[in-house]
Amino acid sequence: MRELTVDLGDRSYPIYFGEGLIQQAGQLFTKHGITSKSPLLIVTDEHVAPHYLSNLESAFAASGYRTASYIVPAGEKSKSLSQLEEIVTVALEAGLDRSSTVIALGGGVVGDLAGFVAASYMRGVKFVQIPTTILAHDSSVGGKVGVNHVLAKNIIGAFHQPEMVLYDLNTLRSLPYREIVAGLSEMIKHGLIWDAEFIAWLDEHTQHLLTLEPEALSYGLYQGCNVKSIVVSRDERENDLRAILNLGHTIGHALEAVSGYNELLHGEAISIGMVGSAKLAVHLGYDASIYHETKRILSKFGLPTQIPTHLNVDQIMNAMMHDKKFKEGSMVFVVPIAIGQVEILKDVSAQLVRQVVMELKEDV
Amino acid sequence: MRELTVDLGDRSYPIYFGEGLIQQAGQLFTKHGITSKSPLLIVTDEHVAPHYLSNLESAFAASGYRTASYIVPAGEKSKSLSQLEEIVTVALEAGLDRSSTVIALGGGVVGDLAGFVAASYMRGVKFVQIPTTILAHDSSVGGKVGVNHVLAKNIIGAFHQPEMVLYDLNTLRSLPYREIVAGLSEMIKHGLIWDAEFIAWLDEHTQHLLTLEPEALSYGLYQGCNVKSIVVSRDERENDLRAILNLGHTIGHALEAVSGYNELLHGEAISIGMVGSAKLAVHLGYDASIYHETKRILSKFGLPTQIPTHLNVDQIMNAMMHDKKFKEGSMVFVVPIAIGQVEILKDVSAQLVRQVVMELKEDV
Numbered sequence: 001m002r003e004l005t006v007d008l009g010d011r012s013y014p015i016y017f018g019e020g021l022i023q024q025a026g027q028l029f030t031k032h033g034i035t036s037k038s039p040l041l042i043v044t045d046e047h048v049a050p051h052y053l054s055n056l057e058s059a060f061a062a063s064g065y066r067t068a069s070y071i072v073p074a075g076e077k078s079k080s081l082s083q084l085e086e087i088v089t090v091a092l093e094a095g096l097d098r099s100s101t102v103i104a105l106g107g108g109v110v111g112d113l114a115g116f117v118a119a120s121y122m123r124g125v126k127f128v129q130i131p132t133t134i135l136a137h138d139s140s141v142g143g144k145v146g147v148n149h150v151l152a153k154n155i156i157g158a159f160h161q162p163e164m165v166l167y168d169l170n171t172l173r174s175l176p177y178r179e180i181v182a183g184l185s186e187m188i189k190h191g192l193i194w195d196a197e198f199i200a201w202l203d204e205h206t207q208h209l210l211t212l213e214p215e216a217l218s219y220g221l222y223q224g225c226n227v228k229s230i231v232v233s234r235d236e237r238e239n240d241l242r243a244i245l246n247l248g249h250t251i252g253h254a255l256e257a258v259s260g261y262n263e264l265l266h267g268e269a270i271s272i273g274m275v276g277s278a279k280l281a282v283h284l285g286y287d288a289s290i291y292h293e294t295k296r297i298l299s300k301f302g303l304p305t306q307i308p309t310h311l312n313v314d315q316i317m318n319a320m321m322h323d324k325k326f327k328e329g330s331m332v333f334v335v336p337i338a339i340g341q342v343e344i345l346k347d348v349s350a351q352l353v354r355q356v357v358m359e360l361k362e363d364v
Numbered sequence: 365m366r367e368l369t370v371d372l373g374d375r376s377y378p379i380y381f382g383e384g385l386i387q388q389a390g391q392l393f394t395k396h397g398i399t400s401k402s403p404l405l406i407v408t409d410e411h412v413a414p415h416y417l418s419n420l421e422s423a424f425a426a427s428g429y430r431t432a433s434y435i436v437p438a439g440e441k442s443k444s445l446s447q448l449e450e451i452v453t454v455a456l457e458a459g460l461d462r463s464s465t466v467i468a469l470g471g472g473v474v475g476d477l478a479g480f481v482a483a484s485y486m487r488g489v490k491f492v493q494i495p496t497t498i499l500a501h502d503s504s505v506g507g508k509v510g511v512n513h514v515l516a517k518n519i520i521g522a523f524h525q526p527e528m529v530l531y532d533l534n535t536l537r538s539l540p541y542r543e544i545v546a547g548l549s550e551m552i553k554h555g556l557i558w559d560a561e562f563i564a565w566l567d568e569h570t571q572h573l574l575t576l577e578p579e580a581l582s583y584g585l586y587q588g589c590n591v592k593s594i595v596v597s598r599d600e601r602e603n604d605l606r607a608i609l610n611l612g613h614t615i616g617h618a619l620e621a622v623s624g625y626n627e628l629l630h631g632e633a634i635s636i637g638m639v640g641s642a643k644l645a646v647h648l649g650y651d652a653s654i655y656h657e658t659k660r661i662l663s664k665f666g667l668p669t670q671i672p673t674h675l676n677v678d679q680i681m682n683a684m685m686h687d688k689k690f691k692e693g694s695m696v697f698v699v700p701i702a703i704g705q706v707e708i709l710k711d712v713s714a715q716l717v718r719q720v721v722m723e724l725k726e727d728v
């Protein structure tokens with residue numbers, strides 16, 4: 001079992017990486033002083049529940065914990081205030097009190113939703129994440145929780161750090177292959193923004209990761225969380241440094257919006273976005289190898305590096321301008337200046353971004 | 365203009381008490397460094413808006429602030445997730461960003477709702493309260509914000525301290541008399557739990573307060589906020605001391621629940637509850653004068669001191685047991701041990717409480 005401490009003063013917490021952690025959940029809760037006097041609430045989704053919910057419930061029961069469970073439909077739509085309201089109904093009926101803990105068993109959707117329940121139920125109760133996707137290594141560090149509004153994603157939420165995170169590698173075996181690949185995109189991002197050695201390691205272990213080889217998976221998730229954790233520790237409330245985590249996200253979010261959130265997975269969209277940022281870097285005079293390396297490593301993982309040809313450049317530009325409310329003609333952009341190093345550039349010309357978007361579509 | 369600082373380290377904030385503060389709102393915002401680059405959002409209710417909204421909007425406009433406004437129906441029902449969602453729609457349409465401020469113009473309902481919007485919009489923006497009821501002197505200190513769920517009041521929320529509070533005494537002139545009296549009940553509570561001198565002052569200035577004489581009103585609100593502020597500063601997250609603020613609330617909440625939340629105002633219900641606590645004190649061996657004094661001062665303000673005869677004792681007891689999930693046969697109770705001093709007793713017998721409830725009904 002690997003362990004990482006996310007260092008946030010009196011809100012610090014451990015992330016455990018290992019096989020079979022679900023079976024040990026009850027013991028780990030006891031070890032961390034989580035009371036069995038108050039009931040626990042497990043939030044999960046309909047894809048995850050059939051595989052792991054009853055195991056988790058049994059593990060808790062064996063350690064003397066009472067649990068209630070709630071299963072949301074799979075997918076982004078469940079990050080809503082109406083799901084929050086439903087979950088609070090269940091919490092009240094199960095008698096959750098201020099000493100209770102809310103548990104997210106699932107990917108980033110369940111994590112964000114259950115985390116916001118934990119942040120707001122009785123003005124805040126304990127929260128534990130049991131992530132079941134690779135992408136959720138990203139969402140399990142940083143404490144951002146929340147739900148969507150019809151007009152904007154992640155707009156209603158809080159900062160609420162978990163008590164701990166249990167990353168049971170076995171749960172990833174049931175994850176669809178496309179979700180595995182998309183999740184690795186954020187892992188590669190963590191290398192690209194901070195850690196050239198990690199990129200070299202990812203390059204060497206591509207196949208081990210794609211086949212979920214436990215030792216490689218454990219280290220990759222650990223190191224991905226580690227990079228995010230370092231960044232978040234230095235800027236918990238997103239005042240400056242934390243923005244580097246948005247590498248690839250400006251273009252990526254625009255692509256998700258324009259393609260209607262069903263064509264591209266988030267990790268796929270930001271893969272294209274990261275290639276775009278690397279292209280931008282080269283246009284701004286940085287070494288051409290940044291672009292070639294970024295593109296090579298993402299392609300090696302089977303991630304897309306090109307904008308689907310049917311998407312419209314004007315619409316993509318509009319989505320970007322709207323999303324971030326850029327000032328006339330200039331944009332804030334996270335740009336790689338070497339592999340493993342980025343800078344936040346405050347006034348990249350929108351014209352240049354447009355050119356990059358066009359090139360990304362034509363793959364030149 | 366009086367000023368009080370609520371002392372919470374780097375979350376400290378001022379409360380201003382004075383006549384005509386709404387007209388000065390723009391200047392006060394500028395003085396406190398609130399940017400005019402980002403739009404403000406004013407949340408108010410349909411009783412308050414016709415009197416004060418356009419004045420407030422003009423004051424902001426005169427100081428170069430852009431504002432959007434949203435008017436909720438008056439009453440407790442507006443403390444809901446669906447109102448939150450509506451307000452977020454308005455916020456997004458008005459272009460509120462992370463540097464924006466949400467303003468509550470109204471009583472405790474608007475304060476709790478708008479405060480939770482501020483706590484959760486983009487994971488937290490600035491919040492300013494402009495209370496328009498006397499009861500809201502209580503809700504403007506302590507940072508508790510939130511909404512109701514059909515099954516439980518105030519169950520979804522956050523701790524979110526305001527940037528400042530502008531108590532414009534002029535707004536209280538349009539408040540219905542019954543609301544004035546009910547609001548004074550919480551002011552008396554602040555005396556009863558902490559400050560015998562303040563009780564003596566309240567005794568002397570009863571008429572001045574009931575007629576909203578500005579100097580008395582200003583001092584009474586100031587001192588009420590001051591007591592709450594001292595308690596909250598010592599226990600911001602409600603771990604122990606803060607519970608003394610619940611004097612009268614255990615019985616009071618039960619009365620509100622049993623009478624269906626439309627017969628008794630909150631201040632009226634806790635007035636009866638405070639008399640109950642004083643009765644309990646006497647049964648526990650404390651001086652009989654505690655009961656007589658408590659009852660006398662509340663009556664002098666025209667507050668009820670007796671349970672309406674048609675309410676059922678069993679139902680009241682059930683509501684109490686359910687509300688606080690008391691352990692078998694014993695209850696936690698805030699009990700006055702002198703005028704201006706209370707204790708939290710951990711195992712008051714439910715039987716004794718039942719007797720007190722019966723006596724409160726028969727007014728013996």
Ligand SMILES: NC(=O)c1ccc[n+]([C@@H]2O[C@H](COP(=O)([O-])OP(=O)(O)OC[C@H]3O[C@@H](n4cnc5c(N)ncnc54)[C@H](O)[C@@H]3O)[C@@H](O)[C@H]2O)c1
Pocket residue numbers: 045046047048051074075076079106107108109110112132133134135136138139140141142143144145154171172173174175176179266
């Ligand atoms: N809070 C943060 O800091 C943060 C960071 C990144 C992403 N996010 C959020 O995370 C969400 C995306 O996360 P995600 O990609 O994990 O999405 P997800 O939770 O929707 O999971 C993806 C899909 O895989 C299924 N699934 C999950 N685990 C499975 C398993 N073990 N076996 C089989 N199927 C499984 C899910 O049901 C879903 O269909 C977005 O809402 C995004 O906003 C949040």
Ligand SMILES: NC(=O)c1ccc[n+]([C@@H]2O[C@H](COP(=O)([O-])OP(=O)(O)OC[C@H]3O[C@@H](n4cnc5c(N)ncnc54)[C@H](O)[C@@H]3O)[C@@H](O)[C@H]2O)c1
Pocket residue numbers: 409410411412415438439440443470471472473474476496497498499500502503504505506507508509518535536537538539540543630
């Ligand atoms: N957050 C806290 O710490 C805290 C503390 C105490 C109470 N509260 C909450 O406060 C709420 C009760 O507050 P309240 O008594 O102010 O209720 P309220 O906001 O509903 O106001 C009472 C009534 O007076 C009207 N009104 C308000 N100001 C007026 C004015 N100046 N002129 C004319 N009419 C006016 C309102 O429209 C309403 O009909 C409850 O929801 C309670 O839970 C919160």
Ligand SMILES: [Zn+2]
Pocket residue numbers: 138186249266270
């Ligand atoms: Zn992302």
Ligand SMILES: [Zn+2]
Pocket residue numbers: 502550613630634
């Ligand atoms: Zn009260």
